[in-house]
Amino acid sequence: MFFLGIGLSTFGSVLQEIFYFKPQTIYVSVVFLTVLAYILGEAMAFIIPRRGVVGRFLNPGPFNMKEHAAITLMASAAAQSALATEALAAQDLFYGGYPSKAAGVFIVITSQLIGYGLAGLLREVLVYPSHMLWPMNIPVTSLLETLHRDKVETRARLKFFYIVFFFMLVRLTSVLQYIFPVLEGVSIFCLAHQDSLVFTNLFGGASGNEGLGFLAISFDWNYIAPFGSPLWVPLYTLTNNFIGYLGCIVLFMGLYYGNVFSAQNFPFLAQELFDGASNGTNYIVYNQSNILNEAFEVDPVKVAAVGTPWLTASYLGYLITSNMGFTATFVHMLLWNFDDLKAGWAWAAPSNLKRVFTGDFWKFWANQETPEARNERKQNDPALDPHYKLMMRNLYYEVPLWWWGVVVVICWAVGLACLYVMKSTLPWWGFLLSTLLTVLFLLFFGAQYGITGFQFNIQPICQMLAGYMFPGKPLANLYFTCFTFNALQMGQLLARDLKLAQYVHLSPRSTFTVQIIGCLVGAILNYVMMITIVDNQATILKGIDGSNIWSGQNVQQFNTLAIAWSMAKDMFSIGGRYQWVTISYLLGFIAPVPLWLAYRVWPHPLFKYMNTSIILWYMGYLFVGINSAIGMYFVLGFIAQWWLRQYHPHLFIKYNYILSAALDGGTQVMVFILTFAVFGGSGKSRPFPNWAGNPDTSLHNLDYCAVNPAISS
Template identity: 30%
Template structure:
C-alpha cells in the first residue's frame, strides 16, 4: 500500500500551517485536539459539562432586571447631548453577585406552569447560566432602530403610531435577522476562522469569574476584591457625574479657547463645543469620553482621531473663516437641518401631501431649493469613502485570509473542535428559523401597509434581498477582521431612487434593510459566544428572543415618556438652555429621510447640482487603500495596513450634528492608557483597565438614569427640580441672557438673524 502524505487530522493541518509560516511547532503527541486559531486556542477552554442547566428561574429574574435597566438607559441617552452606555461588564459582575446570592438563599422547591416544571434553585450559579443572562441583556440593552421612525413621525410630522403598531414595528425590525442567522450560522459561526474577536474578551471574563480560587484570591489595590474595586469606582463616578450632568453642565462643554473673545462670531463658530466646531474643547463628563478609549486598539483609535482632527479642527475653521460654500449663511457650522439659500430654515412639512409624500408642484413653485450645510453634505461623501475603503482595504490587505476562510466556511471537512463539542446538544431545526422569518416578514409587510409607512410589499422584498446579498460578505469580514461596513446610507440611496418623494418609506426601507443585516450580525456574534461557552443552541435562541422582546417594550415606554416630557427641546422649537436634552439623533435620521426620501437623490445629488461630488467618494475610497498596498510592497517594514482609510473617513463624518465636546478628553485618555500605561506598565494595564472601564461607564450611566427618573421630571412633573443658578450653570431666559448657550460662548442676540 502506498504511504499517504496527506494530513489526517486538524493537528496535522495545524502543524503544516505553522511550519509553512516559518513558526516553530512544538506539540506533544498526547496534547488534546484544539482550535487551529492561536488566539482561540489560548483563551477558550476545550472542556464542557453538558449537565449544567442554562435556563433557570434565576435566569428569568436576573435577565429581566438587567434587560429593563439596560434598555431604559440606552433609550434615555438616545435623547441626551452626551452619549452614554450600559456596560456589559457591570451586568456580568452584578449578575454574578446576585446569582450566587440567590443560589444560597432560594428554596429548592419546584413550580409548574403549563406542564413545564422548574426549580427555584437548581444548584450553584453556573457559568452557562451566567453567560445566557449576559447574552439576553446585551440583546436588550440597546435603542431599537425603529425608535428613530417612531420618534421622527411623532416629533416632526405630529403623527404618533399607536402602541400596537409601534411594538410590531420594533419587534419585526429587531427579529427579521433571526431567520437569516439560522441560514448563515454554518458559514459564519461553525468554522474556526470565524473568530468574532470581541467574544474572546467575554470568554476570558466569564471563565475568570467562575474560576473560584483565582477570582477570590486575586486582589486589587489595597487588597480589595474585584467586586469591591468595581463598586468603589462606580460609586465615585456616580457622585462625580452629578456635577457635569446637573450642577455644572458647563463642565461638559468647556469651550475655554472661545472665552478669549466669546462674542466674536468667528471664535464662536470655530471653538464653541455646543453650537460651533468645538476645536480643542474639553469635557469633564465621562459619558462624552467613554471607557472604550482605554482598551480599543491604538491604531484604530488614532485613525479615528486623525479623521476628526482633519475634518473638524482643520477643515471646518478654514471653511468658516473663508466662508466656503456660504457656510456662514447657515449660521451654525454643524447641523443636519436643511435651509434655503438665504439661510432660512427649510421645512419639508410645508411641501408634503396629506400622505406625507412630496408635492412636487408646490416644491418647484417655491423657486429656491433645499440646501445642506457644507460639512453635512461632506458627511455623505465621507460615508461613501468609508464604505468603499473598507471593502478595498480588506481585499488588498486581507484577501488571502478571506479566501481561505471562505473555502473553509463552505466546505471544509475538518470541523473545528468547538463545533464537534457542540454536537452533544440538540440543534434548532432550520425549519424553525425559516418559519420565524416568514412570520416576521409577513408582519413587516402588514405594519408598513396598515400604519402608513409608505413602503409597499415589494419594497420590503427589495430591502430583504439587499440585506441577504450583503450580510454574508460583511459579516464574514467582521468575523475575520473585526470591522465591517454598515448599510444605512446605501439603503437610503437605493430607496431614494426606487421610491422618490416618500420620506417615511425611505426610513422604513432603511430600517428593515439595515437592521436585518445589523441584527443578524449581532445574533451571529452571540451564537459564536455561545459556541465558545458550550451553551445549547435552543437556550441561546430563548435568551436572544427574550432580550429582544423585553428591550423593545421598554425602549417604547421610555421613548413616549421622554417625548411627552421634553418635546420642545427635542423637536427644535426651543434649545435646551441647560445643554442636556437634544433631538439631534432623530433630526439626523429625519434629515436623511428628507434628502434621500422626500427630495430624492436625483435632486440633491444630481451631477450638475451642488452635491454631485459625493459619488466620487466611492472611487476615492476604493483607490486610497490600493495606494497604501503599493507602498507596502516598496517599503514592507512600514505597517501601512494600520492606516485604515475606512476608519479615518468615519471620523471625518462623525459629528454631523455638532456637540464635539469629548474629542480632546478621549484623545488624552487614549494616549495615557494605550501609549504610556500599556507600553510601560502592562501588568497594571491588564489587571485594572477592563474592570475600571466598566465601573466608570456604569457609574456615569446610572447618574443619568437617576437624574431622569428623580430630578428632571422624566416620570412625573412633580419630580422635577432645577439646579441652582450660578456661573457654571448659566441659563438664559426669554433670550435676554448675555451668552447664547451653556458653554458661555456666543451672543444671544447680537448676530443678525440669530441662531436657527
C-alpha cells in the same frame, strides 16, 4: 437567570433608548452589564435559601458561568435602540403622527426579530467557522472566565470595581450631570475670549451642535466614552481614529470659512434641512410640509415653487467622507488583508455556492440527516470552530433551522400588514426587497465584521437606495431603511452573541430562548420610552441645537436624508446641487491606493499602519453632538493601550476591563436615575439653579463660548 436576565434587559433597553435622545448618542456597556449580572447573581445565590423543596428549586447550586452568560446574552439583546423607534419618532414629530399605536409596537418588534431570524439561518456561515472570530467578544469572554475562575482574585478585583463604581455613581456623575455641568467641557480658549464665534466653532463643544471641542477638557465619562470605552480600543484603531479626528477639524473649518456649499449661510453644525432664504444671520428651517401632499409624498410642483432644501457644510462633509470610507474599506482590505479575506470567504467558493441553488438546501423544515450523522460530519470538518465541535460532541441539542425560518416568516407577514396600517407608502415589493438586501448585506458585512471586528454603517447607503427606488416617498425611505439597516444591525448582534455563547459552551436552545426574550423585552420598552420622551420633549427634539440634556439630532438626520434622497435627482445625482455626495463613492475606491503604492516603493511601517478607510470614517465624526470630550477619549485611550499595556502589563490585565466596567456602570446608572428624577424623563424636569458651574445657556454656551445669535433667536 430569568429573573436577572429580564431585569437587566429592562434596565438596558430603557437606558439605551434614553441615550438615543441625548446630544451625544451613548451605548450601554455590555461589559458593565456582565459585571452587574455577576454581582447580583452571587448575591441571590447567597441570600436565597437552599434547603427544602422550594430552596432546591430556586437555588439548586452556585451561580455559574453558563447562567451568567445567558443573563448577559439576554441583556445584550435588549440593550439596543431599535431604528424603528427613530422612524416612528420622525413620523410623529415631522409628519403629524402615525395612525396606529398597536401597529407601531409590532413594527419595532418585527424589525428587530427579522434580523435575528436571518442570522440564525446563516449561522453556518457567520458563526460556526473558526475564522469567524468576532474579536469584540474577547473582553466579555475574558471577563466571564476571570470572574468564575479564582474567587480570591475575583474578590480583589470586585473590591476595586465597587470603589470606582460608587465614586462615579454618588459623587462624580451626579455633580457633573446636574450640579456642575460646566465640567462636561472646559475650554480655556472660550473662557479667555467669550465673544468670538470662531472660538465657539473651533474650541466649543460642551453643548449640542456647538463646535468641534478642540483642546477642550472633559471630566464627564458619559461623553468621553459614548460609543465604547477608550480603555479597550486597540492602539491601531485608536491611532487611525485620532488621525481622522484631526482631519475632521481641518476639513470642517475649511468648508465653513471657505464658504463651500454656501456654508456661512447656515449653522456650523446642524442636521436639519434649511431654506435657501437663510443668510447667516437668520436661519430658516425648511418647512417640509410645504412640499408634501396628503399621502406625505413629495409633490414636484410644490418643490418647483418652494425650491429644494439646503444642508450644512459640516453635514455634507460627514456624508462625503463616510461614503468614501465605505468604498475605501473594500479596497483597503483587498490590498492589505487579501489572505484573511480569502480564508474568510472560502464559503463563497463556486462549489459551496452551488448548494444554495439545490432544493434540499432550502428545505429547512425537513430533517436531512440524523443527529448522529450530522455530529460525525461536523467533527470531521476542519473549518469548524473547536468550541462548536466540543459542544456537538457533548450532544447539545441544536436549534432546528425551521425555528429561525418561522421567526422570519411570522415577522415578515406581521411587518407587511403593519406597514400598510401605518400608511408608510412602502409597497410590498419594496419590503420584500429590503429582506433580500438584508440577507445579502448580512453575508458580506456580517462576515467582514466577524473576521475583522470593524462594523460598517450602511444606513446612508440604504437611504440612498430607497431614494432612487421610491422617489418622492420619504416615509417609504424611513421604513425601508428600518427593515434593512436595523435588521442588519440586529442580525450582526445575534451572530456576535451566538459566537459568545459558543465560546462559553452555552446550549444552542438556551441561547435561542434568551435572545428572543431579550429582543421582545427590549423592543417593547424601546417603544414605551420613545413615546414618553417624544411626548414630553417634542419642542427640544425639533430644535436646531437641542439642549445639553435632550436632542433630536438622530431623528433629524434620519428624516433629513429621507427628504433629501426623495429628491435625489435634484439634490445628489450628477449635476445636482450636492453631486459630490454621490461622486465620493467613486473617490473612496481610489483613496487607499497611494499609501499602498508608497509602501511597495518604500516599505516604511507607517504606510502599513495607516488605514485610509477608518481615517475617512472619522473625518466626519464631529458633525453632531457634544464634542468637548473627544480629546480626553484619545488621551485616556493612549494611556491605557500604549503606556499601561506596554510598561505595566500586569496592571492592564488585572484592572483595565474592570475599571472600564465600573466607569461605564456608575455613570450610566446615575444617568438613568437623573433622567427620571430631574431631567424630565417622567414628564416634569427640575433644573438645578443657575450659578457659575451651571450657567444660563441663553446667554452663552455651557463652556462660556459665545452663542450664535442667529440660533439663539
